[in-house]
Each structure stands twice: as C-alpha cells, then as structure tokens.
Amino acid sequence: MNKKAIAPIMLVTGLSVALAGCGGGSDNGNASPSASSAGSSSASASASAPASSPASSDKKVTINMMHLWPEGSSAQQNKIVNQIIKEYQDEHPNVTIKQEVLENEQYKSKMKVLSASNKLPDVGMTWAAGYLQPFVEGNLFAPVDDLLQGELKDKFVSGTTEAYAINGKTYALPLEFNITPVYYNKKIFEKYNLKAPTTYAEFQEVVKTLTQNGVAPIALGNKDRWTGSLWYMYLADRIAGSQTLADAITGKVSFKDAGLVQAAKEVQTLVDENAFNKGFNGLSNDEGKSEFLNGKAAMYMMGTWELPNFTTNQDIPQEFRDSVGFFKFPTVDGGKGNIDSWVGGPGVGLFVAENSAVKEEAKSFVEYFVKRWGEQSVTDAGVIPATKVDTASIQLPQLYIDLLNEMNKATSITLFADVQMKASAAETHLNQIQALFGKAVTPDQFADEHDKAIAAGQ
Amino acid sequence: MSNKWAIALYVLPALVLILGLIYIPIAMTGYYGLTEWNGIGAQKWIGFDNYSALLQDSVFWKSALHSLLLAAFSCVSLLLYLIVALILSGRIKGANLLRKIYLIPMLLSSVAIAQLWLKIFHPTNGVLNSVLVSLGFDNPPAWLADTSLVLYAIFIPILWQYAGFYILIYYAALKNIPSSLEEAARIDGANAWQIAFRVKLPLIMEVIKVTIVLAFVGSLKYFDLIYVMTDGGPNNSSEVIASYMYHKAFKAFDFGYGSAVGFFLLVVCLVATWLIRRATATKDSIQYS
Structure with a gap:
C-alpha cells in the first residue's frame, strides 16, 4: 500500500474522532441515569423504576x-x-x-x-x-x-x-425580580450623626462627612463594570427622567441629551470627591462588597438578590446584618426623576x-x-421571586418586607442597561462605564460612543 | 508493506489528536474570521472585512502593543534567570534547596497565582500597600486600578511564575558542560567572569535561543493571569491580543471578529518565531569538546 492511499484514511479517521469528541452527550434522551453528575445525589433515585413498561x-x-x-x-x-x-x-x-x-x-x-x-x-x-x-x-x-x-x-x-x-x-x-436600593451601614451613619439622604444634596453631604472622617463612603467593585452602570443609570434616571433613559437605551434618543451628559458628569464628580473605595476599577464586585461587609465602607448599591446576606445568611455576623438599612436613590434638585422609580427588573x-x-x-x-x-x-x-408573594401568611425579615413594599409602590422599573442592549452595544456600554469612572473619557465622548454602538446594532 | 503499516499505526493516534485538536480548529478559525457570525445563527461571508476593521481598531493595536511589551519584558527577564542559573550552577551552598524554591511558582496553577497576587496588590488591605503605608507612603498607588501602572504590576507575577521553568532549563544546560573545560580554563588563569562569558555561555547558546523563542511567543499569546487578575481592564489598559480575542468572541458575541483576531495572532506568532530563528541563526555552533 502506498503513502497516498494511507493519507486520506488517516484524515477521515482523524475527522471522525474529532467530530465524535464534539458530539459527546448529544443524545441524552435515553442516556442511563447512572452517569449522574456531581451535585444531584438523588439522581439515581429513578433507577429502580420499571424499565420495561410500555x-x-x-x-x-x-x-x-x-x-x-x-x-x-x-x-x-x-x-x-x-x-x-x-x-x-x-x-x-x-x-x-x-x-x-x-x-x-x-x-x-x-x-x-x-x-x-x-x-x-x-x-x-x-x-x-x-x-x-x-x-x-x-x-x-x-x-x-x-x-x-x-x-x-x-x-x-x-x-x-x-x-x-x-x-x-x-x-x-x-x-x-429585583430592584436596586442603596444599602447602608446604620452604625457608621449613627456614629457620624448622619441620616439616610432623600435628596442628592443631602447625599453629597453624607459623602463629604464620611470622607472627612476617613471612611470610604461607597463600596464599589467596578472591574465587573455593570456595578458602576447601576450608579450611572440612577443618576441618569433622576436627572433626565426614566423615559429619556429608556429611550436612549433603545436608540430613540441620543445619549447626548443634556440630562444624560449631566449624569455622566455627576459620576465623575463623585469620583473626584473620593466617594468610592480606593482602587474600585481594579476590584471585582465580590471584593467591593467585602469592603461593605467588613464595615470599611458605609454604602453599597446592589440588587435585592443580595438580601439573604443582610437577613438570613448565618455566615455573616448577626450584628452586621442587623445594622444594614436601605434608602432609595435620592432625587436630584431640578431633575425629572421620581424617587419611586427604580433600576432593576427580572x-x-x-x-x-x-x-x-x-x-x-x-x-x-x-x-x-x-x-x-x-x-x-x-x-x-429570602430573595424576591417573579411570582406574586403573599406576605401576610409567612414570617419575613423586616428589610425584605420593606423592599417588597417599595417594589409594589414603584412607578417605573428600568431594566439593567447591559441586559437590555444587544451584546455588542452592551459591551461598549460596560467598557465606557469603566472608562467614565476611571476618567479616561469625557462625558461627551461617553455619550458619543454609546450613540455609535447603539446605532451600529440596529 | 508491514513496515509502512506499522509506521502508520504508531503515528496515527498522535496525528489524529493533532489534526482534530489543532490543525482543523485552526483552519476553522481562519474560515470563521472571514464571516460575520454571532456564534449562534447563520454565518455570513464577508471576505476580509473583519481584517480591515482590525487594522483600524485602536483597541486592537493597543492590546498588540501590550503583548509586544510583555514579550520584550519576558526576553529581558531571561537575562535575570540566566544569572540566577549561573550562580546556582557554581559551587554555592544550598543550590539544591534554592532550585526547588524557585520551581514552586511553576507548580501552582495560574489562577491560584492570580488570586495570590490579587491579594498582594489589593489597594487597601494588600500586603504591598500595607508595607508601603507603614514605611510612610501616605497614598500608595492602587496598582491594578491605575491605568498607567496595571500592565507593569502584572508583569511581576508573570516574571515570578516563569522563573523556575527557565532557571531549570538553564541550570540543566549548564550542568551538562563537562567540568574538565572549566578546570582547564581555570588552569589557564581565567577568572569567574571569563569562565561564565567565554566558556559557559557560548556552550549553551543553542538553549538560550530556544528559550528566547519560547518566551517571546509564549508572551504574545499570554492570557490566563491577565484574564483572572484584571480581565484586560481598566479601560483596556492591560488588554493583550488573546484577552481581546476572548472579549470579542465571548462577551460581545462577535465570533467572526474574534476569530479574525485569533488568526492574526497565529500569524504574528509564526512570523515572530521565524524572525527570531533567523536573527539568532549562526552557521556553526561552538563546541569545545
């Protein structure tokens, strides 16, 4: 047999092996249950069921x-x-x-x-x-x-x-189903005689007092980027209004809307005021969160999926869980936003x-x-499901009930921008958020890049 | 007949694996690079559009520059490894123990190393900044969050990670040199410097060339530590070609473009290998014995 004849055989064998490798586990419909994966220890429970039944x-x-x-x-x-x-x-x-x-x-x-x-x-x-x-x-x-x-x-x-x-x-x-409140550490607030802010001016006072006393005001892990997006979205919502923000995300309105640009500016002002923990752009959300959990930072904005950690999770000290409160993102003076409109969604x-x-x-x-x-x-x-909850019949933590009530009162809930946008536009949005927080772009450039990415996706 | 069959039989398993896992995927990547594809739906043939977009993509060039910087840095650090190996191969006490200590980082997985260095570089609780603060620096940099520092901060764990590997290679090569040559040189009155530079280094030149290729090409396609530590951020300031490829394909859902970046990387690596081999080629290798 000559070499020429062998080559195709080897090639075909090679291909079929490669394809078989890719196709592993394709016909699971009648796979035996004995090969259950880790995690479902009860998977073999059905093995005793009669197999011959027609x-x-x-x-x-x-x-x-x-x-x-x-x-x-x-x-x-x-x-x-x-x-x-x-x-x-x-x-x-x-x-x-x-x-x-x-x-x-x-x-x-x-x-x-x-x-x-x-x-x-x-x-x-x-x-x-x-x-x-x-x-x-x-x-x-x-x-x-x-x-x-x-x-x-x-x-x-x-x-x-x-x-x-x-x-x-x-x-x-x-x-x-989630909404995104700002959680805060009541102990720290008490210590410096602060109360939960309802207006943005009050909020800035809180930030100022905390930084003067050497406490990081806000815990943020912006390596993950969507975390910073929450802050931008709220500022945009409160300044430009929910409708403008929603329209900008779907491409109906330009991100160069004065209110939206103003929101981007406010983000950079917060950065200048050292409102966020040090090195936030290099920290993951979990690292940022730990600054809040260990009492080094006073506030933390996150979805209600985080609730178990502040209510029922036994791994977190009771003392800390009891000291967590929340406030709604404050209204901005002269802004079009409503304090009962939220960022969140399913x-x-x-x-x-x-x-x-x-x-x-x-x-x-x-x-x-x-x-x-x-x-x-x-x-x-202790998380909030998308199905309706009957609070009357069960005992629930107060924090949970309060947030659930807030959710029912909500005038509008804007879905997270990176979930709403198409993948490529979402990636641009997230990168631009990190750049905005890192002061690598100006608010105007930030708006430009968004418009470009959203237009390209349509 | 039997002879050829036997050869084919022995070659087959390796050939199948290499074809199936390397060459066929490379060909497929090359093809995907010529399409517009989000990884799920239909592929649309767009010719070289991805590549022309690539050439105008400033983030891509930024990541390419970072990859080159990393490659240059790796080659310079080879010098350091070589010096350590030269010292170890001399008759110093505890060389055996030291060699094992240097090798330990290589035994750790990249992700473990990344986690370790993340803790070291942590802006407030990290070992590094704690030391700096206690030394009197009030405002130490936030290493991985600082766009102008992050790339260099990441170089350090990479240097540390590969030290053991290259030191081991150099050490083995140096130990291969017959001791008679060193003794002869010493009798002729050569000092330690002369022995190192005139006798030992020329003899392990072939090994050095191989390590340059390994270090250079390895750096060009470097991914894991950067992915875990910074994910290319902040603002792409630690993005390298491989992490950019990952972001395009798996985050922005643009498999076509990601494949084009990947294929480009392959070509760059091949060209770099060829150039280095050419630049370091010598007609006759030196042999004293």
Whole structure:
C-alpha cells in the first residue's frame, strides 16, 4: 500500500474522532441515569423504576439542567434547587434531572459555546431582552406561552414575563425580580450623626462627612463594570427622567441629551470627591462588597438578590446584618426623576431548548420549578421571586418586607442597561462605564460612543 | 508493506489528536474570521472585512502593543534567570534547596497565582500597600486600578511564575558542560567572569535561543493571569491580543471578529518565531569538546 492511499484514511479517521469528541452527550434522551453528575445525589433515585413498561408516561427520561447558583456563592439558592429537584423526582419516578452548575461569568461563556454547537441543555437559565435575542433568532429556545395559560396563569408579577417576550412569544419564565436600593451601614451613619439622604444634596453631604472622617463612603467593585452602570443609570434616571433613559437605551434618543451628559458628569464628580473605595476599577464586585461587609465602607448599591446576606445568611455576623438599612436613590434638585422609580427588573429565567429530545417533560418540569421556587425562595432564601408573594401568611425579615413594599409602590422599573442592549452595544456600554469612572473619557465622548454602538446594532 | 503499516499505526493516534485538536480548529478559525457570525445563527461571508476593521481598531493595536511589551519584558527577564542559573550552577551552598524554591511558582496553577497576587496588590488591605503605608507612603498607588501602572504590576507575577521553568532549563544546560573545560580554563588563569562569558555561555547558546523563542511567543499569546487578575481592564489598559480575542468572541458575541483576531495572532506568532530563528541563526555552533 502506498503513502497516498494511507493519507486520506488517516484524515477521515482523524475527522471522525474529532467530530465524535464534539458530539459527546448529544443524545441524552435515553442516556442511563447512572452517569449522574456531581451535585444531584438523588439522581439515581429513578433507577429502580420499571424499565420495561410500555406506557409512555413511565418512559425513563433524563432532563439536563444548567444553572448558575453554585453551593459556595449562592448557598441558599443552591439548596432550594436541589430540594425542588428531589421533590420532582420523587413525584415522577421515571424522570431524572441532571444538574450542571457554573458561576455567573463562566455560565455565560458556556452558554455561547453550547449554542454554537447546538448542544444546549434541556432546561437552563437566561437573562431577558438583549441577552435573550440571539438565542431566539437562532431558534434555540422553545416558546413557553402554553405554560403561562396553565397553572401559572396570573401568578407572575406584571411586567416580568414581558421582558422575556420577543415578537409576541415568551421564551423563558422568570424566577427572580429585583430592584436596586442603596444599602447602608446604620452604625457608621449613627456614629457620624448622619441620616439616610432623600435628596442628592443631602447625599453629597453624607459623602463629604464620611470622607472627612476617613471612611470610604461607597463600596464599589467596578472591574465587573455593570456595578458602576447601576450608579450611572440612577443618576441618569433622576436627572433626565426614566423615559429619556429608556429611550436612549433603545436608540430613540441620543445619549447626548443634556440630562444624560449631566449624569455622566455627576459620576465623575463623585469620583473626584473620593466617594468610592480606593482602587474600585481594579476590584471585582465580590471584593467591593467585602469592603461593605467588613464595615470599611458605609454604602453599597446592589440588587435585592443580595438580601439573604443582610437577613438570613448565618455566615455573616448577626450584628452586621442587623445594622444594614436601605434608602432609595435620592432625587436630584431640578431633575425629572421620581424617587419611586427604580433600576432593576427580572433576573434569570428558565428556558426550554427548542431541539430538546424531552421538550414536553422539560416544560412540565419548568412549570413545577417556577411554582415551587415562588413558594420556597421567599421563606428559605429570602430573595424576591417573579411570582406574586403573599406576605401576610409567612414570617419575613423586616428589610425584605420593606423592599417588597417599595417594589409594589414603584412607578417605573428600568431594566439593567447591559441586559437590555444587544451584546455588542452592551459591551461598549460596560467598557465606557469603566472608562467614565476611571476618567479616561469625557462625558461627551461617553455619550458619543454609546450613540455609535447603539446605532451600529440596529 | 508491514513496515509502512506499522509506521502508520504508531503515528496515527498522535496525528489524529493533532489534526482534530489543532490543525482543523485552526483552519476553522481562519474560515470563521472571514464571516460575520454571532456564534449562534447563520454565518455570513464577508471576505476580509473583519481584517480591515482590525487594522483600524485602536483597541486592537493597543492590546498588540501590550503583548509586544510583555514579550520584550519576558526576553529581558531571561537575562535575570540566566544569572540566577549561573550562580546556582557554581559551587554555592544550598543550590539544591534554592532550585526547588524557585520551581514552586511553576507548580501552582495560574489562577491560584492570580488570586495570590490579587491579594498582594489589593489597594487597601494588600500586603504591598500595607508595607508601603507603614514605611510612610501616605497614598500608595492602587496598582491594578491605575491605568498607567496595571500592565507593569502584572508583569511581576508573570516574571515570578516563569522563573523556575527557565532557571531549570538553564541550570540543566549548564550542568551538562563537562567540568574538565572549566578546570582547564581555570588552569589557564581565567577568572569567574571569563569562565561564565567565554566558556559557559557560548556552550549553551543553542538553549538560550530556544528559550528566547519560547518566551517571546509564549508572551504574545499570554492570557490566563491577565484574564483572572484584571480581565484586560481598566479601560483596556492591560488588554493583550488573546484577552481581546476572548472579549470579542465571548462577551460581545462577535465570533467572526474574534476569530479574525485569533488568526492574526497565529500569524504574528509564526512570523515572530521565524524572525527570531533567523536573527539568532549562526552557521556553526561552538563546541569545545
């Protein structure tokens, strides 16, 4: 046999091995449950179910689920997920649910890799609006409108499922609903005789007093960039008004609107006043947060998903948890914003993959999950679900109840800018936020870059 | 017949792996670079549009400059490693222990090193700034948040990370030199400097050339420590080509452009390797024995 004949054989073998490697785990529909992944210890519970039964309802089914609440950083959420899965498997002995758990940023990356090879898990988590769009356009998510007509009808807070709707179809069911208050350390405020500010002038007085006394006023980890975006969004909301901000993000109004430019200027004024902890642009959100948790910084702006750490999480000293209060972002004198308008919106939601081999089973699991999550997340995790909460019948921490009431009073809730925008515009927005805080761009350049990026995406 | 079959059989596993994991993905990356693709939907053929956009992309050139700076820095630091290796290979006490100490950073994963140095560089609680404050500097820099310092701050853990590897290579090469040559030189009246520069260095020149290529190309495609420590920030001031590629592909959802950056990086690395090999090529290698 000559060399020429061998070469193609080797090439073909090489290709097929490479392809087989990529295709691993593609037909999970009838995979054996014995290969359960770490984290779902109860996964083999269904192994004893009769395998030979011909009825379709008894057919063994494995649903793959991917989520972003690892045991370490989201302990409470992780516990509930495992609990719900266990309950579901007990009720449906023919179903096995396999989990894959990743941390937030890794989760986002893996979603993209899996989408590119069309290997999404049967059930997974997604964000709303701009993040969701490419997946829907690529026909990867299944519409779940039928679930909204069933048991879950009228269970959601209004405005939450809408954020997951594209062209009239809903592609995911939200689990969380968040608003973003400014948390503050009551002890520090008492020590310097300060009270929670209601106007921006008062807020600046607070900042001034704290810096004079050597306390970092605001904890911020702006390496993650969306953290700084929250501050800009609030200033923009209070100065230019919610409508202008919302229109600018969707491209209807230029970011060169006087109010929006003014907001960018105010951000830089805060930086000049040393309002944020030192080196914030090089710190991650977790590092920034620890400045607040260890009492070195007095204020911290974050979504209500952070509530467990200030109410129920036993790993954080009781003394500290008791000293955390919150205030609404103050109004700016002469601004168009309303103190009851918030930055926030639905967090992650559950999707069902369009090409899942077990679509119907996955859908009924999602329905069950959302329902149980709505009940359990309130009492066990202390986070606010996207489904309506009945506060009368259960004992809840005061901080939680106060924020829930604020949420019900909200005049408008503007969805996080980086979630609303398309991926490439969101990336520009986030980079520009870091540059603005680092004083690498002027407010005008900041506005220019936004307009350019948003126009390019349309 | 049997002979050729046997050769094919032995070559096959490695060939399959290399083709499947390296050459085919490279070809695919090259193809993706010519398309507009968000990683999910349809790919649209756009020819060289990505590359012409690349040439006008100021952030890309900034990251390319950072990569080159890192490469230059790595090559200069080779000198330091070489000096340490020369000292270790001389008859000094505790050379064995020191060699193991230098090797330890190499045994740690990059992420662990990054976490360690993040703590050291922390602007308020970090070891470095605590020391500076106690020495009387009231306002020490915020290292990783300072756009003019961050790149150089990251060079230090990189220098530290690779010290063991290169020192080990040089040390092994130096130990290979027959001691008779050193003794002969000493009898002829050469001092320690002359022995190092006239006898030892010329003999390990081939090894030095290889390490230059390794250090230069390794720096051009450097990613991990930077990704964990600063993620290219703040404001792209520590962005390198590989991290820029990652951001474009996986954050901005622009796989086509990201692939173009990746392919460009490959070409740059190949050209750099070729140039260094050419620049350092000598007709006859020196051998004394």
